[in-house]
Amino acid sequence: MGVNESRENDVELLVAFRNEATREVAFTRLVRKYQERLYWHIRRMVVVHEDADDILQNVFIKMWKYLADFRQDSGLYTWLYRIATNETLSWMDTRKRFAAVSLDGNESYFEDRITAQKDFDPNKIEWKLQQAIATLPEKQRVVFNLRYYDEMPYDEMSRVLDTSEGALKASYHHAVKKVEEFLKK
Amino acid sequence: MNEEVKKELEELKSPLAGSKIGMPFGGQQDYFAGMPEKIASIIAEEQTNAGLPMAVNPYVVPVGYFEELPARVLANAGRPARKGVTITFRQLRLAAAAVVLLVVGVGAFVRTTQMGTGISENAILANVADKDIRAYLGNAGAPLADASAGRYIDKIDVKAEDIEKYLDDNGWDTEMTF
Numbered sequence: 001m002g003v004n005e006s007r008e009n010d011v012e013l014l015v016a017f018r019n020e021a022t023r024e025v026a027f028t029r030l031v032r033k034y035q036e037r038l039y040w041h042i043r044r045m046v047v048v049h050e051d052a053d054d055i056l057q058n059v060f061i062k063m064w065k066y067l068a069d070f071r072q073d074s075g076l077y078t079w080l081y082r083i084a085t086n087e088t089l090s091w092m093d094t095r096k097r098f099a100a101v102s103l104d105g106n107e108s109y110f111e112d113r114i115t116a117q118k119d120f121d122p123n124k125i126e127w128k129l130q131q132a133i134a135t136l137p138e139k140q141r142v143v144f145n146l147r148y149y150d151e152m153p154y155d156e157m158s159r160v161l162d163t164s165e166g167a168l169k170a171s172y173h174h175a176v177k178k179v180e181e182f183l184k185k
Numbered sequence: 186m187n188e189e190v191k192k193e194l195e196e197l198k199s200p201l202a203g204s205k206i207g208m209p210f211g212g213q214q215d216y217f218a219g220m221p222e223k224i225a226s227i228i229a230e231e232q233t234n235a236g237l238p239m240a241v242n243p244y245v246v247p248v249g250y251f252e253e254l255p256a257r258v259l260a261n262a263g264r265p266a267r268k269g270v271t272i273t274f275r276q277l278r279l280a281a282a283a284v285v286l287l288v289v290g291v292g293a294f295v296r297t298t299q300m301g302t303g304i305s306e307n308a309i310l311a312n313v314a315d316k317d318i319r320a321y322l323g324n325a326g327a328p329l330a331d332a333s334a335g336r337y338i339d340k341i342d343v344k345a346e347d348i349e350k351y352l353d354d355n356g357w358d359t360e361m362t363f
Binding site: 024027028031032035036039040043044047049053056057060061064117118119120121124125126127129130147148149151153172173176177179180183 | 186187189190193194197199200201205206207208209210211213216217220221222223224225227228231
């Protein structure tokens with residue numbers, strides 16, 4: 001499904017959502033359409049399934065509450081990624097305050113969560129990569145995940161994160177170098 | 186891997202440029218299948234709670250019940266009820282302001298009085314003729330030529346050293362000798 005086709009579907013679903021009679025059906029279709037992408041976007045940041053689930057539910061509850069007022073300045077996909085990213089970062093901020101740990105830089109908080117995962121194997125490259133990503137500052141981690149895993153174009157990412165494309169490219173390149181260094185250890 | 190992402194990693198000479206490394210996290214079985222229903226039930230619950238009537242107390246209390254309650258309790262305890270005095274916060278603030286004004290006023294009065302004494306002594310000495318002072322210093326206790334000056338000097342408790350200091354500050358008569 002191309003981006004344009006996807007956008008057209010979103011517009012149709014949005015029209016259906018604004019109609020009281022078809023709202024719930026449209027909502028269900030929208031959740032089904034975006035749930036996996038958003039879930040993995042969140043899960044890669046917070047690691048633990050239960051936390052990702054809580055955040056994802058908040059994202060969709062916000063969608064239910066505010067979608068009728070969505071102005072379509074950006075695509076629905078961008079809007080949902082924005083909500084998911086903001087919800088995730090604010091969850092991390094809250095966790096940082098309550099756990100009194102810094103989530104920036106080389107703190108071990110997320111690395112510990114990774115090693116506590118079922119099936120964790122430090123010899124497997126996919127786990128090592130997750131450990132490397134966990135050492136990145138949180139905003140750089142978002143950029144790396146959106147680019148590497150979601151393969152999001154920089155212009156789209158610029159709208160999601162409200163940051164210039166140049167700054168995002170620089171951030172991604174720094175992140176790649178740091179990940180490489182970690183993997184070489 | 187998307188060609189654009191792959192090319193970018195190749196330009197960075199990154200080992201990540203090969204085949205994409207997957208996510209190792211295990212998903213929960215049927216997690217996504219039930220997601221829309223799960224969200225819908227949370228929203229429905231929120232809406233149900235939001236639809237509850239406001240927490241209004243349906244019971245009524247007889248008029249004046251709480252005002253009369255202390256008196257009734259005391260009466261039942263076998264003691265005459267004392268009429269309590271209620272001091273409002275406004276009254277308390279006014280009383281505090283009055284105390285502050287009183288303290289400031291008394292302080293200002295005491296200060297002014299003390300300063301006033303000093304000024305009046307200097308003023309009195311300025312009014313006394315040098316010859317009278319000379320005579321006083323030469324003949325301690327002798328009547329002064331100027332009765333009014335004598336009246337001034339007798340009234341105030343001034344030491345001879347203080348008078349000498351005054352004359353040092355204000356100038357001695359050149360004819361004066363001791």
